[in-house]
Amino acid sequence: MTQHSLGEFEELVLLMVAAQHDEAYGVTILEGLEEKIKKKVNISAVHVALKRMEDKGFVKSRFGGITEDRGGRRKKFYVITALGKKMLDTQYDLRNSIYKQIPKISFG
């Protein structure tokens, strides 16, 4: 499983899914991301990332009920899996450990 990699954008989406636990679907993730990174993101990019991570087993999904608002289409909610969480942890630890090696030099 360790061969599965996590791209930068995927990592952001995965973090967002984890943060919005059980309330995350395409639009909320998009809006959360846009708010945090202060940049326009295309919804298709989010969907692609979600799809890939679902295939890798980092997230799992369920369908919500049918509503009138979205042209009668169901929402697809995502939650992070244990594997996904482990992946985030590994990433976090990795960065943290490298970060700690940075000498204490002032960058003014």
Add this chain to the structure above:
Amino acid sequence: MSIENLSTVYFEAMSAPPKYPLRFLRWFCREDSLDEIEGDLTEVFLKQSATAPRKAKWNFGWSVIKYFRPEFIKQFKQQPNTYGMYKSYFKISLRQLIKNKTFSVINISVLTLGFSCFLLLSLYLHDELSFDMFHRDANTIYRITQQERQDNGTLRNISSVAPTIGKEVREQFPEVEDMVRLSAFGRVTLGNDPTNRTHERALSADANFFTFFDFPLVEGDAKTALKEPFTIVVSETIKEKYFGAGAALGKQIWSGLRRAGQPVYLTVSGVMKNFPKNSHLQMDILFSEATWHSLYNDYTQYVTTEWVDTEYTTYLKIKPQSNTALLSTRIEALVKNNYPADREFRSSFTLQPLRKIHTNSSQLESAAEQFNVNSIKPFYLYTFAALGFVLLLTACLNYMNLSTAMAIKRTREIGTRKTLGAPKNQMVVQFITDSVLFSLLSLLLSVGLAYLVLPWINVFTNKEISISSLPFEWLVMVVAVILSVGILAALYPAFIATRVSIVDALKREIKIGGSSLSVRKALLVMQFAISVMMIASTLIIYQQLNYLREKDLGFSHENLVVIDVNSRNLRRNFETVKSEFGKPAEVLRVAASTRVPGEWKSFPVATTKSNQNTMGSEMIFVGIDRDFLETYKIKLLAGRTIEDPVADSLKIVVTQLAVEQLGLTDPIGQVVEIPRVRYGERMEELDTPFRVEIIGVVENFYFESLHRKQLPVIFGALNTAIQVIDYYTLQINTSNWNNTLETLKAINHKIDPDTPLEYTFLDARFEEMYLADARRGQIFLVLSIIVVIIASLGLFALVSYSVESRLKEIGVRKVMGASVSSIVALISKEFLVLVIIAGAIGLPIAGYYMQSWLQEFAYHIPFGVLVFAEALLITLVIAFITIGVRTARAAVLNPVNSLRSE
């Protein structure tokens, strides 16, 4: 609409996601991702469109395009699946085909019949339409035709013009790039072996003939072949005949032409490939024009000054985009300016495109038959095209009918498929696969069949058609039409089958077939309407052909042998020649005349005036001797016939029709005047009007084919200035024709050793006149038999289906005491009603069509109701036999078998 309304509509339109990107998304997107993607997209869109509607739309569209990637496109993941389905469709179709052998054989043979007829008719039509198109400059070549107003107001349309016209047009009008003239001068005797000489039809052509047209030369040079005097170019056939295998270039041949009393030897300056059959020009021997300039002193002067004679068929090659209408009026002005002052000019000229010569020349008079070989009327082309489509249609209607019946039999399969979740289009594809399989198989078979039949058809139509002669575009078109019609035919049964509800299908309740049955009945009515139409047309054609053959022509043409006079020796001292030919015991009677009935040369037509008819009427003039009327068994009604060629040279015998047109009540002893005579193309004023006395009246008879209106006939003596003897007619005992022929040849050789005997049986000549009609009749017969077979098979299938679904009913009826015949009658009745409805539709169409066909003949059978009744009766009998065979089989079945299976 109020402004508020408008704005809400506008708002709604703006607040809904754009239609086309959405449709596109739905089309390509995977089913399992669609909910999420479309939902999220719509949500984002709605939020955005509240502030920036236009931008939201653009965004939506752009996003949709971004989704167009492998992860979200359905096809990519489904590919192997679909392939498996196609394999399955094919397998099932094949199994169905093998399982229902009778059905498959009927279906495939019917489709094959329909397809091959369509294919063959396409080949035939292509051949007719591609006439003369093999010339490189086919599209810029025109023939000058002349329209000349006659005394009686009618127009004569002639395919040839005066010799000067071509030359002057070429020199004076810059848009004319090239010109070639052809003239027919009759026949010439050829042969180096004095005992084996024959008459050959010959033409002469300008020196540029072989560069103007693209008739390839096997030997000789196209540029110089027709330059020198006393040279000829011959076809391969003629070369073989006189020179055998090997080269003939430069060889000499004896000819019947005379120069200073000596026979002329001609030099072969070229051998041309035999002309393709799809050329309107058909010729075997071409003389160089220079020959005549050398042979006759005044020929050069004639060719350069003659503006009236119409003996030269003239072709022009015109610069592309020239105005041909303008050119023809300029030609008219040119001729008018040069016309002799003492002649009234009343002609106009038309440029006839080369590609139209074959199909648009039937109204044209031609200087020689070689200039309009087998010209066909567009009427027949349309007819054959229509027949092709009609046959294709009936075959496909039949296929639809049979497949629908089969589809209903397959309801259990359909029910099972539906239960297992097959979508509608899968069933449609299944049926289309069936149909494609059937169509392809039939197409292959029909190509094979066409190959087998083509040689026979080529002999029959005297053509050189081969499948490979069809250009690629035509082939693609024909195959496309065949296949698309085959596939279209599958849509209806597919539609019927998929409409069936699952429960009904599994219960094998075939009631749903009710509505489809009525459609199939309609299809059957159409098929039978076509059949009735074809039967009625064939009957009328055959009645007309019979009428032509049996019609009392007013004279006898049986056991008459006509000998053509081709030399001076045979013409001089005709009394001696007559008595020589009359010597053998088999020859019962001999007559000499200038023309004979069923004439193949043109008739001299004499304008005849009387005191009552001062305008004059055109009458055929024939010179006869004293034995003519008796030989032909033409009945003399009053007076006497011509007895002595000299003493009676100012006497004539006329037909009743002539008497009528001259307005005479007591014709015998009356004197009439003949001011001018027309010989084929030429009208000639006689120097002194010919005044003759009527001495006899004969019954009317038909001198020409019955396509033409009967003309009045005048018989004169042989010693008039109008015409010389051209024929001897021998009434013979045909019991030992070969011996008689040898005797006649010997006699001929004695009289004229240079010229071979040329003879024709007169009844064969009359048969030949209607040969084209008889052939078309046979084609019609064959096609109508095919149509009837197809329709009967369709009926058979429908009756089978009906009987099978009513087997139980029949069983119950039998148990209750119904007889076999009453059951047959019960089922036949409803189908026979259909046939009668078909008759009501088909017969008026046949009537309308046949009416216009019969107009081709000046004399035709009366147009009666009887023939339509006959056609309907024949159809009913065929239908009844078809129905009866199938119903009877069901009716004699033991009811135990049909009732047991509950």
